[in-house]
Amino acid sequence: MSIKSTQTAVVNEQAIVLFELKNNTGTTVCITNIGSTITSIQTPDKNGKIEEITLGFNKPLEYLNEAYLNNCPYLGATAGRFANRIAKGKFSLEGQSHQLPINNDANHLHGGPDGFHQQIWKGQIEGESLVMTLVSPDGHMGYPGKVTARVKYTLTDEHELVMDYLAESEQACPVNLTNHAYFNLRGKKASILDQEVMIMADHYTPAIDAIPTGEIAPVKDTAFDFSSLRTIGEKIDASPIKTYDHNFVLNHPEGQLERAALALDKESGRVLEVFTTLPGMQFYAGKFLDGSYARGDWQFDSHEGFCFETQYFPDSPNHPNFPDCIARPGKPFEHTTVFKFSVQA
Template sequence: MKIHEIPLSDTKNKDIKLFELTNKAGTIVRITNAGASVTSIKTKDKNANFSDIVLGFDRPEEYINQNYLDNCIFIGSTIGRFANRIAKGKFNLDGKTCKLEINNGHNHLHGGSSGFHSRIWNPQIDNTDAGEVLVMKLNSPDGDEGYPGNLQVEVRFFLSDDNELIIDYNAESDAKTPVNLTNHSYFNLSGKDIDVLDHEVMIFADEYTPKNGDLPTGDIIPTQKTPFDFKSFHKVGERLASLPKSGYDHNLVINGEEGDLRRAAVIKERESGRILEIYTTMPGLQFYTGGHLDGSYGNSFRRFGKFAGMCFETQYFPDSPNHPSFPSCIFGPDRPYSHTTIFKFGTE
């Protein structure tokens, strides 16, 4: 796997960088340090034709444009400190109430308006025995958006010759703090300007966390006989009539043990023949079908309209700091954060 930096002649901010990762299969992944965001993934279809399978902006600067950040849809970005919502923007930790920014109704979402998606990360390229690795680093100081502890974050991106985009998330804090990092790429395996409703999805989850509005109730219940049962393939649009108009935006509990790398989901798009497999060490996966995309943003190929792409956000459960029965998302000096997610590309 090779990495090279793409020169940017049209950016005013000279700290913004764009990198291209390539492998022997011809797959191309582009990543910018603006939000540590995946901007493009080009893979071949069953006829060996390449096209882009994620939503992304044409120019890296667009990821930190203030108008975009004020109405952010988190296109391809690395999310932190805490992916998903925290109720009323507060939680108790060791007897102390921590207050966070409210940026989504009455709640805190995706680390706040100046979360990790809005930062310019420090990039470097590491040489390893397996090949070159793109490393993004960020320092989140004590009190950042209200979170305690100085948090040092490192996200490593590696594109293998087996067509796997491997993302390793690591973080260390000098005090206890919630940490929940994920990637927010919107996938559309068709490579065309169409929606994802005919994509077929399988998710290896016997349980999910039901919601009251946008927040989990705290229960963990079976997916069986619900629209969240994806233990066999179902089209994305097949059961939308029994969901809110915005479609899927729900956390599923991935089978197996947290910390074990296991297959979480498989996605197929029949016409192109593309397949996406997702593996993770995380306990949950937010399945979001892009129901809040409204066409406000786009690139030279398409507008990002409703259901234009879907996210598979590997994660700790939403609002975990307020639910002791959920897997613990609290990390600190005695518990560094270390998780892996793999997106494996193929055809059939």
């Protein structure tokens, strides 16, 4: 495995760097220190042809483009401090009320408009891993406490991209980090609706206007039953919002690294498996991609990429029955997620 870095620009006296991780068996992953963002993943198909399977930009500075940030799909970004939504941007913790900025209808999304996705992280090569570090000051985006976040990326010769997350907070604070990569296993412009998905979850969290009701409901006999492989499009119109953008309650115990999901594209033979220690995963079918962004001549339109966002449940600070998302001194956010790539003949 090799890692190389290229400085592409300087912004506010900070170097913008693109890192390339390459294994010995045909997989390449590119990551920029803008937002600790996965800009590219290239893997072989069943015939050995190596192609791009994520949505993103070739030039890192595009992730700081004002138009992109004002209409942000978080392509490949590390989302934080709190990935996903907090209702009305409000939560109470240890007797104090907190108000976060509103940036998604009436809610707070992915850490707010100045969240981790647009910060310039410090990138460092440590042995065969890339380590990204960010210090978020007390009060940033309304969150209490100084948080030091770290993501270690390791690419193995078994085509596994291992992401080890660590976020230490000096005060009690909700913390929820995820990677927001959009995948299209076809390796070219195509709908993802005929790609197949299985999710290891017997329950999900129903939501109204994207905010969980607090119920943990069974997926059986619903549009959310991915207990066996089926196409994304098969039951999508039976979803209340005619797409998927929902949190699944994973079957494994929190803290145990287990498979959470599998995706298959029969045409290319590519397979993606997701493993995580986190208790939930947002499955997003990319409906709200609107053609605003592109890589070369591949314009990213609706339902052309899907996301497997491992996470604590959305709006967790406001639901005591959800898994505890509060990081504290001596109790950091410490989780692992793995994207594993393979082929099926």
